[in-house]
Amino acid sequence: MNHQTNRTLDPILEVQKLKKYFPVTGPFGRLGGIKGQVKAVNDVTLKLYEGETYGLVGESGSGKSTTGRTILRLTEPTGGKVLFQDKDIFQASKKEVRRLRKDIQMVFQDPYSSLNPRKRIGKILEEPLIIHTNVSKNERRERVFDILEKVGLGMEHYYRFPHEFSGGQRQRIGLARALVVNPKIVICDEPVSALDVSIQSQVINLLQKLQDDLHLTYLFITHDISVVRHISDRIGVMYLGNIVEEGRNEDIFAKPLHPYTQALFSAVPRTNRGGKRERIVLKGEIPSPLNPPSGCMFHTRCPFALEKCRIEVPQRKEMKQDHYVACHLYE
Amino acid sequence: MEKKPLLEVKNLKTHFHTERGQITAVDGITFHLNEGEIVGVVGESGCGKSVMSQSIMRLYDEKYTAKYEGEILFQGENLLNLSKAMMQKIRGNDISMIFQDPLSSLNPVYTIGDQIRESLMIHQNLNKREAQQKAIEMLGLTGIPAPEKRINEYPHQLSGGMQQRVMIAIALSCQPKLLIADEPTTALDVTIQAQILDLIAELNAQLGMGVIFITHDLGVVAEICTRVMVMYLGQIVEETDTDCLFSEPLHPYTRGLIKSIPQLEGERLQKLYTIDGTVPSLQKVPHGCRFASRCPYADELCKEQAPELEAYSATQKVRCWHYKEILKKEAVHESSNE
Amino acid sequence: MAAVKEVDRVRTIKASLKKQERQLFFRRFFANKLMVMGCFIFIVLGLIALIGPMLVSYDPYEMKVAERLNAPSGEHWLGTDEFGRDLLTRIVYGAQVSMGIGLIVTLISSILGLVIGLYASYYAALDHILMRICDGLMAIPGILLAIALMAALGPSPLNVIIALSIVFTPNIARIVRSSALVIREQTFIEAMHAQGASATRIIWQHIAPNTISPLIVQATFVFAEAIISEAALSFLGAGIAAPDPSWGNILQAGKLVIFKAWWMVVFPGLAIVLSVLGLNLLGDGLRDFIDPHSSGKKSK
Numbered sequence: 001m002n003h004q005t006n007r008t009l010d011p012i013l014e015v016q017k018l019k020k021y022f023p024v025t026g027p028f029g030r031l032g033g034i035k036g037q038v039k040a041v042n043d044v045t046l047k048l049y050e051g052e053t054y055g056l057v058g059e060s061g062s063g064k065s066t067t068g069r070t071i072l073r074l075t076e077p078t079g080g081k082v083l084f085q086d087k088d089i090f091q092a093s094k095k096e097v098r099r100l101r102k103d104i105q106m107v108f109q110d111p112y113s114s115l116n117p118r119k120r121i122g123k124i125l126e127e128p129l130i131i132h133t134n135v136s137k138n139e140r141r142e143r144v145f146d147i148l149e150k151v152g153l154g155m156e157h158y159y160r161f162p163h164e165f166s167g168g169q170r171q172r173i174g175l176a177r178a179l180v181v182n183p184k185i186v187i188c189d190e191p192v193s194a195l196d197v198s199i200q201s202q203v204i205n206l207l208q209k210l211q212d213d214l215h216l217t218y219l220f221i222t223h224d225i226s227v228v229r230h231i232s233d234r235i236g237v238m239y240l241g242n243i244v245e246e247g248r249n250e251d252i253f254a255k256p257l258h259p260y261t262q263a264l265f266s267a268v269p270r271t272n273r274g275g276k277r278e279r280i281v282l283k284g285e286i287p288s289p290l291n292p293p294s295g296c297m298f299h300t301r302c303p304f305a306l307e308k309c310r311i312e313v314p315q316r317k318e319m320k321q322d323h324y325v326a327c328h329l330y331e
Numbered sequence: 332m333e334k335k336p337l338l339e340v341k342n343l344k345t346h347f348h349t350e351r352g353q354i355t356a357v358d359g360i361t362f363h364l365n366e367g368e369i370v371g372v373v374g375e376s377g378c379g380k381s382v383m384s385q386s387i388m389r390l391y392d393e394k395y396t397a398k399y400e401g402e403i404l405f406q407g408e409n410l411l412n413l414s415k416a417m418m419q420k421i422r423g424n425d426i427s428m429i430f431q432d433p434l435s436s437l438n439p440v441y442t443i444g445d446q447i448r449e450s451l452m453i454h455q456n457l458n459k460r461e462a463q464q465k466a467i468e469m470l471g472l473t474g475i476p477a478p479e480k481r482i483n484e485y486p487h488q489l490s491g492g493m494q495q496r497v498m499i500a501i502a503l504s505c506q507p508k509l510l511i512a513d514e515p516t517t518a519l520d521v522t523i524q525a526q527i528l529d530l531i532a533e534l535n536a537q538l539g540m541g542v543i544f545i546t547h548d549l550g551v552v553a554e555i556c557t558r559v560m561v562m563y564l565g566q567i568v569e570e571t572d573t574d575c576l577f578s579e580p581l582h583p584y585t586r587g588l589i590k591s592i593p594q595l596e597g598e599r600l601q602k603l604y605t606i607d608g609t610v611p612s613l614q615k616v617p618h619g620c621r622f623a624s625r626c627p628y629a630d631e632l633c634k635e636q637a638p639e640l641e642a643y644s645a646t647q648k649v650r651c652w653h654y655k656e657i658l659k660k661e662a663v664h665e666s667s668n669e
Numbered sequence: 670m671a672a673v674k675e676v677d678r679v680r681t682i683k684a685s686l687k688k689q690e691r692q693l694f695f696r697r698f699f700a701n702k703l704m705v706m707g708c709f710i711f712i713v714l715g716l717i718a719l720i721g722p723m724l725v726s727y728d729p730y731e732m733k734v735a736e737r738l739n740a741p742s743g744e745h746w747l748g749t750d751e752f753g754r755d756l757l758t759r760i761v762y763g764a765q766v767s768m769g770i771g772l773i774v775t776l777i778s779s780i781l782g783l784v785i786g787l788y789a790s791y792y793a794a795l796d797h798i799l800m801r802i803c804d805g806l807m808a809i810p811g812i813l814l815a816i817a818l819m820a821a822l823g824p825s826p827l828n829v830i831i832a833l834s835i836v837f838t839p840n841i842a843r844i845v846r847s848s849a850l851v852i853r854e855q856t857f858i859e860a861m862h863a864q865g866a867s868a869t870r871i872i873w874q875h876i877a878p879n880t881i882s883p884l885i886v887q888a889t890f891v892f893a894e895a896i897i898s899e900a901a902l903s904f905l906g907a908g909i910a911a912p913d914p915s916w917g918n919i920l921q922a923g924k925l926v927i928f929k930a931w932w933m934v935v936f937p938g939l940a941i942v943l944s945v946l947g948l949n950l951l952g953d954g955l956r957d958f959i960d961p962h963s964s965g966k967k968s969k
Binding site for chain 2: 059060166167168169198199200201204205223225226227229230231249253263264265267268269270271279281286
């Protein structure tokens with residue numbers, strides 16, 4: 001809603017067929033040979049346009065966090081491509097990747113373990129500047145004061161230690177650390193999930209304000225459907241390592257196509273109690289990614305599963321402009 | 332016939348001794364729970380909702396850490412006057428509890444069957460075979476497929492949702508009259524959460540136990556509870572039935588909470604409503620109304636004198652000096668908006 | 670001008686914060702009585718080792734046959750040894766040797782242990798090699814290993830230091846590695862990776878400071894053990910050789926005359942016990958002091 005996605009623009013970041021498998025080994029590590037693979041991310045393709053917020057939503061084990069971390073090469077990919085500024089991040093050298101990390105920053109979920117407890121806030125925030133720039137000490141401090149003010153903290157916090165802050169304030173510090181080097185893209189990995197409701201809304205508003213002020217592009221990873229609806233321009237729904245549906249916020253909420261998306265949305269407890277609504281309660285649990293179902297990953301829990309779903313992997317189809325779904329029901 | 336209260340808590344206070352002096356985490360809580368009723372307790376972290384529930388079970392070490400005050404009448408008997416041994420008999424038998432993190436509440440070295448049987452053998456004097464029978468029955472009741480097979484599995488072999496079902500099976504195995512559920516679905520995914528909520532509601536209807544449901548999620552409250560208490564900094568600020576909670580919230584804190592959740596339906600707002608500031612520390616509890624420092628309606632009175640919990644209607648109670656004016660103002664405001 | 674003021678304001682904030690932190694530090698420090706006692710004993714012994722030789726009026730090497738094995742008296746406070754040397758003087762000089770060797774061994778094994786532990790925790794391949802070596806060294810009882818090494822190197826203060834450093838380094842490396850492995854998994858380390866920080870920066874700026882507290886605690890215990898081990902080596906004749914005083918060889922000389930001259934064993938023995946006791950109290954205290962969880966329980 002903040003920015004209409006403009007189709008004439010080239011994407012700022014393009015993820016193509018991203019795969020990430022984790023090897024499973026026996027009790028003797030790799031010596032005993034690889035026993036199998038956890039297919040954390042199976043086939044993820046998405047595009048980020050400048051200034052937009054792309055919401056990646058899914059339950060635990062869907063591979064949404066792994067997707068975020070692999071894009072930044074915090075874990076090495078198994079396959080695929082990530083194009084940023086005409087360069088494939090997956091082909092870049094270690095040194096180039098480190099340089100790229102100035103432009104693509106990350107905000108983490110846990111506000112408690114994401115800050116070094118032994119460092120003062122000032123030091124924590126100056127560190128990215130030391131790594132990526134060679135500005136003088138005074139200028140670094142100026143920039144840190146500047147960013148502290150932008151995230152709603154003050155310079156009186158400069159010499160404090162992380163444990164003196166509440167969860168919401170720590171998350172602001174984590175955000176400041178990501179933004180101090182003026183990145184283009186911020187990957188937000190569940191940035192508000194650990195926060196209380198009243199603090200969560202403060203941080204969400206801050207994220208949106210900073211996006212407008214600093215022209216940021218967000219990849220917003222979350223399991224919270226109401227948050228993703230509030231903040232995203234486009235949304236991708238993940239299930240067992242695949243994006244099963246993708247579309248513009250309004251489209252996807254007005255008419256979710258994939259049975260999983262429908263069930264996921266309907267399972268969210270509502271606060272407005274007007275009128276009984278149909279709730280689809282899915283049977284069973286998410287299958288283990290070690291040994292995912294054949295065909296469509298969702299067929300074991302899908303209320304509409306067809307014979308075909310067990311055998312054939314559904315392909316991604318554009319149902320409407322920018323609204324994609326991977327499901328055999330739409331053929 | 333009027334339902335008789337199963338649990339009556341009167342002016343419960345829980346004090347903790349800490350390095351920096353005494354703090355009062357639960358400060359004067361009074362409420363009741365009828366048989367077969369599901370009452371929700373909502374609040375943010377640090378509001379004392381978990382402390383309150385653990386105080387009802389007397390789980391804190393009374394020698395060193397905590398001191399209780401007030402009365403907890405369970406079926407007319409004051410739990411705070413019972414001996415340790417008597418209390419032990421009640422725990423797990425008449426009152427059970429389920430927690431947020433099922434994996435850390437289950438012992439990893441015993442099978443789930445061992446763990447369900449244990450409480451049955453302690454409290455119900457069943458022999459091993461009877462206990463086994465009952466355990467399978469309980470697992471079946473909580474919707475675990477193939478319970479006679481699952482009973483020999485270890486906790487780590489089950490998924491999070493299954494583990495929580497096992498916890499519920501253990502908690503309900505002795506047919507408690509009161510179940511305290513402390514954020515039982517917070518660690519679970521939404522689709523699994525929906526299953527567990529359905530299960531609790533179903534078992535409540537079937538077995539008729541009273542449930543205290545503690546959560547931070549207003550949506551979950553709307554889904555499962557008949558009555559709600561909203562807590563802030565160790566006190567109840569509002570007590571109401573669930574319908575009124577959303578249609579006619581009285582306390583500014585409750586209003587703020589409801590408004591600050593992003594909505595799944597209706598128009599997307601450009602900006603979320605926020606409650607400014609953070610919850611004050613228990614070491615520095617404000618003088619007057621505890622919410623005054625974050626309240627948009629606070630005036631001098633609020634800062635100086637603490638309001639009492641007063642009845643607004645038959646089902647609604649609120650702890651605020653100005654709730655009537657706020658209600659009027661907001662009504663005018665809302666109607667002019669439409 | 671505004672900028673100058675801003676800097677001033679930040680400085681005053683910093684100063685007042687540091688003051689608060691210092692006050693809290695001292696309050697917590699003095700709350701732990703045993704640690705204060707350990708610290709006191711350690712400081713007194715340290716001072717004796719440092720400035721004691723300037724205060725005593727005898728020469729530790731000067732033999733006076735006429736005065737051999739004198740009982741403690743006004744002239745010789747702690748008596749004399751079998752060569753008529755003043756025992757107080759010998760113990761004071763011995764303190765310099767024993768504590769000095771203890772300190773150097775502690776420093777060397779702490780630094781080596783820190784480096785080995787950190788790199789082992791960070792690089793998996795290195796971990797296997799370094800930790801197997803440490804395992805091998807730790808499989809042999811410390812004192813046995815030290816004796817074997819001394820036998821190979823020959824007795825001299827330098828060799829004592831080398832042998833004991835080899836004995837105690839794996840000890841520290843293990844502690845550092847295990848706490849570094851925990852720190853490594855914390856999100857802030859991942860955040861530094863995401864930030865593009867180099868391995869060196871992550872290891873030394875982010876992991877190392879978080880392993881220092883357990884390292885310091887372990888170092889005090891190593892210090893105590895090093896003093897005991899040095900004494901044991903010297904007692905067995907594998908450490909500091911005869912005319913040079915060390916608590917261990919004074920004790921060994923005393924063993925021969927234990928029924929004639931009790932002071933020859935009691936006083937050096939007391940010196941060893943006191944220094945080890947002081948260090949252990951300090952170590953235990955520091956553990957509580959550094960870890961807020963255990964201090965909560967202790968205060969009851």
